[in-house]
Amino acid sequence: MASITRMSGFDAGFLYMETPSMHMHTLKIAILDPSTDNTFDNLIEKMTERLRLLPPMRRRVVQVPFRLNHPVLVTQRTIDPKRHFFHHDIGGEGTMRDLEKLIGEICSTPLDRSVPLWELHLCEGLPDGKVAIVGKIHHALADGLAANAMLANVMDVSSTDVRPSVRGEKHDGVDDPSDSLLIRHALRDGARQILDFPRLIANTFRGVRAVFRYRRAMDGRVPTPVKDAPRTSFNGPLTHRRTFATVTIPLAELKRARAARTEIEGLTLNDVVLGVTSGALRMWLAAHDEHPRSSLLAGVPVGLDANDIEPRLMGNNVSNLFTTLATDIDDPVERLRKISITTRHAKAINQRLGSALMDWSQFAPPAPFAAAVRAYSRMRGARFHPAAFNAIVSNVPGPRERVKIAGSQLSDVFSVGPLTEGIGLNVTVWSYIDHMNFSLLACPDLLPDVEELAALFPAALAELIGEPEPEELTAPPVAHDATADQETA
Known part of the structure; x- marks a missing residue:
């Protein structure tokens, strides 16, 4: 399954934790200086060009039949821009507070599980012609450090002090795997997990013992x-x-x-x-x-x-x-x-x-x-x-x-x-x-x-x-x- 990856239990846990009132996505907000490139069509074109450098943005969650194991991530062949890119106008001289209110609204709805778990919102109408791009990505796909690495992959930099882009994906997407294939691989991976159980118990025992020793010796x-x-x-x-x-x-x-x-x-x-x-x-x-x-x-x-x-x-x-x-x-x-x-x-x-x-x-x-x-x-x-x-x-x-x-030009960046x-x-x-x-x-x-x-x-x-x-x-x-x-x- 070259373009199919089993999610770890920890990553999948962010999916299991999601409810109608608890949305497990993170936000990255980029404020851009005025530019003729700051158009909705250009955002779609530029980001689509770089999708190979952003593996999570090509992968869709597929559940295993009967929930026999954690879901898999399937790399899609194509991305439908209408499902991921959204356009907002704050109104010409919108303040930062106006943008913050809009971001709150964007954050108040869960991501669509039927497509890769991300959205990009272009928000126009800030003072001096600035725009904001609000990225919304599920925590199951990336933590803060991974999101930082993805941000580096879409940056245009020249300084040798900045870490170069991380390697992206080389393979194309695949069709959704059959139920029989998902079941076979779920059972295979489950057997491997069981074999790893003794090591996990030993590591946990050593860790807990070390914590008890430290707690007894520490001041406070x-x-x-x-x-x-x-x-x-x-x-x-x-x-x-x-x-x-x-x-x-x-x-x-x-x-x-x-x-x-x-x-x-x-x-x-x-x-x-x-x-x-x-x-x-x-x-x-x-x-x-x-x-x-x-x-x-x-x-x-x-x-x-x-x-x-x-x-x-x-x-x-x-x-x-x-x-x-x-x-x-x-x-x-x-x-x-x-x-x-x-x-x-x-x-x-x-x-x-x-x-x-x-x-x-x-x-x-x-x-x-x-x-x-x-x-x-x-x-x-x-x-x-x-x-x-x-x-x-x-x-x-x-x-x-x-x-x-x-x-x-990136004027500022926020995250939550x-x-x-x-x-x-x-x-x-x-x-x-x-x-x-x-x-x-x-x-x-x-x-x-x-x-x-x-x-x-x-x-x-x-x-x-x-x-x-x-x-x-x-x-x-x-x-x-x-x-x-x-x-x-």
């Missing part, structure tokens, strides 16, 4: 999901609706916040991102007269790829660590210290577990798993217990220099991941050149004023620096041709 503690997560108004059953907001902060200001706290040993830029998110949430909770019984917890996706391997163009290889946001601590320095120490321990625990827990998803039975998730969603089960954690906070490095997409049941807020950070873009996705039936929460991030940063909020932080910075480094979790 790492919070436990569900048990240590307080209830908040934005933790509860999701509806299908989504809202979106952004705030842009200069990378130099985030680095200045780190440099201003030399008394915190091992402080990273990612700790500062968590600290800024914590400060903004504290202000939002205070404004809404909410007083959780303990600190909010964050789920932080962490890539497991080795640095020396060729970047992936598809699939997921991530784990999640759980850390405190220290929202119960008034002093911003002590809050940041607690976040830094706890996150360092959480990373160490995560490294000891490795991919063991993720590998167990390979043995998840497709039909019962999906049925259980749908039943939980219909029953609004998130009402009955605290969420696993309170918010998702992700930090992914983006392009470090100016690039072009389909011949047009999905919400999961019980967790109504996702904060995703992507850098571009010399600034970092915080993108917030929320369920408005749980968190109705996500734009007001986003507006609090500059004040939270100023609090960490120990200075009054700079006026220039209230507006996005003007990007320039400078190279900036970024640390990730």
Whole structure:
């Protein structure tokens, strides 16, 4: 099956988790400078030309009869543009807030499972002739690192400092496999999975033992999901609706916040991102007269790829660590210290577990798993217990220099991941050149004023620096041709 690939249990899990109220797609938003190339027809033509460099965008999910194993991905021979490309006009002088509202609407509908799981939306009508391209791709096909690699494959760059494009596919598509072929290969792959079971048990045992040893020796503690997560108004059953907001902060200001706290040993830029998110949430909770019984917890996706391997163009290889946001601590320095120490321990625990827990998803039975998730969603089960954690906070490095997409200059880029049941807020950070873009996705039936929460991030940063909020932080910075480094979790 040269053009047919079995999905891993972890990738397929994002399909099983999807319900009418929990959409498992991610968004990538590119803002392009004015250009004669910024037309709907040109977008279709340029992207269609590069589909071989974007394997997930040619592959359609095909279920195995009787759900005997995880689905397969079949490479299609052709792509129907009408099923994937969409055109919007915000209205000539549309503001960024107008675009954010449209993005929320785009995010509020699930992807069509009968075609490859992606859409591209061209949004015209921004000030100064700029346009936005909103890419919508299912998490089952790509995590943040794979999406970053795909973005690199559609960029036009000349600098030798930028990683070259990843190899694309060389083969053509195929017709859908027959039911008999799918069943035979499902049973064959299932037998291979069973043979791998002893190794998985051994790896899990070693990982769990290493975690217990580390926990006994460490100074402090790492919070436990569900048990240590307080209830908040934005933790509860999701509806299908989504809202979106952004705030842009200069990378130099985030680095200045780190440099201003030399008394915190091992402080990273990612700790500062968590600290800024914590400060903004504290202000939002205070404004809404909410007083959780303990600190909010964050789920932080962490890539497991080795640095020396060729970047992936598809699939997921991530784990999640759980850390405190220290929202119960008034002093911003002590809050940041607690976040830094706890996150360092959480990373160490995560490294000891490795991919063991993720590998167990390979043995998840497709039909019962999906049925259980749908039943939980219909029953609004998130009402009955605290969420696993309170918010998702992700930090992914983006392009470090100016690039072009389909011949047009990339002015800015934003990204955000999905919400999961019980967790109504996702904060995703992507850098571009010399600034970092915080993108917030929320369920408005749980968190109705996500734009007001986003507006609090500059004040939270100023609090960490120990200075009054700079006026220039209230507006996005003007990007320039400078190279900036970024640390990730």
